[in-house]
Amino acid sequence: MQLPSTLLENAVAQFSKLPGIGKxxxxxxxxxxxxxxxxxVQFFGETIARMRRDIKFCSRCHNIxxxxxxxxxxxxxxxxxxxxxxxxxxxxxAIESTQQFNGVYHVLGGIISPLDGxxxxxxxxxxxxxxxxxxxxxxxxxxxNPNIQGDTTIYYIQKKxxxxxxxxxxxxxxxxxxxxxxxxxxxxxxxxxANRLPVQQxxx
Amino acid sequence: MQLPSTLLENAVAQFSKLPGIGKxxxxxxxxxxxxxxxxxVQFFGETIARMRRDIKFCSRCHNIxxxxxxxxxxxxxxxxxxxxxxxxxxxxxAIESTQQFNGVYHVLGGIISPLDGxxxxxxxxxxxxxxxxxxxxxxxxxxxNPNIQGDTTIYYIQKKxxxxxxxxxxxxxxxxxxxxxxxxxxxxxxxxxANRLPVQQxxx
Numbered sequence: 001m002q003l004p005s006t007l008l009e010n011a012v013a014q015f016s017k018l019p020g021i022g023k024x025x026x027x028x029x030x031x032x033x034x035x036x037x038x039x040x041v042q043f044f045g046e047t048i049a050r051m052r053r054d055i056k057f058c059s060r061c062h063n064i065x066x067x068x069x070x071x072x073x074x075x076x077x078x079x080x081x082x083x084x085x086x087x088x089x090x091x092x093x094a095i096e097s098t099q100q101f102n103g104v105y106h107v108l109g110g111i112i113s114p115l116d117g118x119x120x121x122x123x124x125x126x127x128x129x130x131x132x133x134x135x136x137x138x139x140x141x142x143x144x145n146p147n148i149q150g151d152t153t154i155y156y157i158q159k160k161x162x163x164x165x166x167x168x169x170x171x172x173x174x175x176x177x178x179x180x181x182x183x184x185x186x187x188x189x190x191x192x193x194a195n196r197l198p199v200q201q202x203x204x
Numbered sequence: 205m206q207l208p209s210t211l212l213e214n215a216v217a218q219f220s221k222l223p224g225i226g227k228x229x230x231x232x233x234x235x236x237x238x239x240x241x242x243x244x245v246q247f248f249g250e251t252i253a254r255m256r257r258d259i260k261f262c263s264r265c266h267n268i269x270x271x272x273x274x275x276x277x278x279x280x281x282x283x284x285x286x287x288x289x290x291x292x293x294x295x296x297x298a299i300e301s302t303q304q305f306n307g308v309y310h311v312l313g314g315i316i317s318p319l320d321g322x323x324x325x326x327x328x329x330x331x332x333x334x335x336x337x338x339x340x341x342x343x344x345x346x347x348x349n350p351n352i353q354g355d356t357t358i359y360y361i362q363k364k365x366x367x368x369x370x371x372x373x374x375x376x377x378x379x380x381x382x383x384x385x386x387x388x389x390x391x392x393x394x395x396x397x398a399n400r401l402p403v404q405q406x407x408x
Binding site: 018093 | 215
């Protein structure tokens with residue numbers, strides 16, 4: 001695809017670098033921007049650049065933040081004694097949107113995965129351990145994706161904090177709401193039977 | 205979806221304005237940019253803004269251009285006497301990628317569509333007529349989308365240039381390559397029979 005202008009070509013190349021955006025989609029986005037006011041597109045570019053330049057990470061939980069401490073950590077209405085350990089910022093957003101968790105978070109920034117060259121040292125595990133020690137955390141809730149890497153990470157951190165007196169839990173695994181038993185994989189079904197709950201607790 | 209930072213929220217809002225990009229996709233794009241270097245994202249923003257600010261339109265054919273006259277109009281190897289009339293810049297790119305057309309273009313910037321409030325005055329029709337008069341064009345090839353608006357536009361322009369001596373043609377309509385006869389709509393099939401070609405000409 002030959003474009004009639006290098007300015008256009010550069011803009012298309014920049015958009016094509018984004019995940020899930022090919023050259024044709026990039027061209028559609030650029031031609032859309034071309035129809036907007038100059039000031040609006042200027043604002044678009046500045047907003048994106050400013051976001052990357054000025055964004056901060058909470059020094060306590062490594063979540064995205066406008067200041068030194070994020071809004072969740074600074075909120076005294078939340079239970080600061082319960083820490084939910086997640087892989088990335090997207091997981092924080094997903095859990096927050098359920099409005100079911102009133103504790104605070106700790107973003108690992110990834111998951112232990114030797115095949116991808118990610119070891120414990122590249123993750124925010126040290127800060128988690130020292131945080132639990134210092135803040136006398138009562139409970140750690142692991143909310144990691146249910147796969148080998150997630151389980152490895154849980155196992156590793158659990159060993160690291162075994163000497164501390166906090167409760168360690170993980171989010172429930174089982175049949176998803178709206179799922180069908182006959183299509184569930186064996187491992188999920190087996191776990192959901194092994195971890196069955198009293199009905200009183202379930203309908204609570 | 206509650207985001208933990210206003211900087212993030214503004215960036216997501218900007219991306220969500222683009223066509224076909226919802227809030228979830230916008231967040232994925234922004235989080236991807238967040239993993240890139242500050243200088244890279246700065247460059248991204250600047251490239252987009254510069255594209256909109258500095259891009260020019262060819263004063264002759266209204267195609268996108270880096271200068272006053274686009275590369276196609278400035279190319280003396282192309283037949284400047286044959287003008288292909290298209291709706292927008294995307295059509296120029298599509299036709300150019302076939303490498304089958306050696307003439308020049310004229311971008312109307314839209315199509316006559318009273319229902320959408322687009323009349324002839326909002327399109328680059330006046331400049332087309334005066335261009336044909338001045339340049340003594342030998343042929344006008346209409347490459348507009350095959351629908352009522354396209355046919356109306358062809359009819360309108362044809363009336364305007366009836367007094368001039370140039371040939372007026374339109375791109376062929378018929379069964380698309382790889383298409384199947386039984387699934388073609390009746391109008392297309394009827395036209396392709398009415399406009400049948402001698403086989404010698406077809407296999408040329």
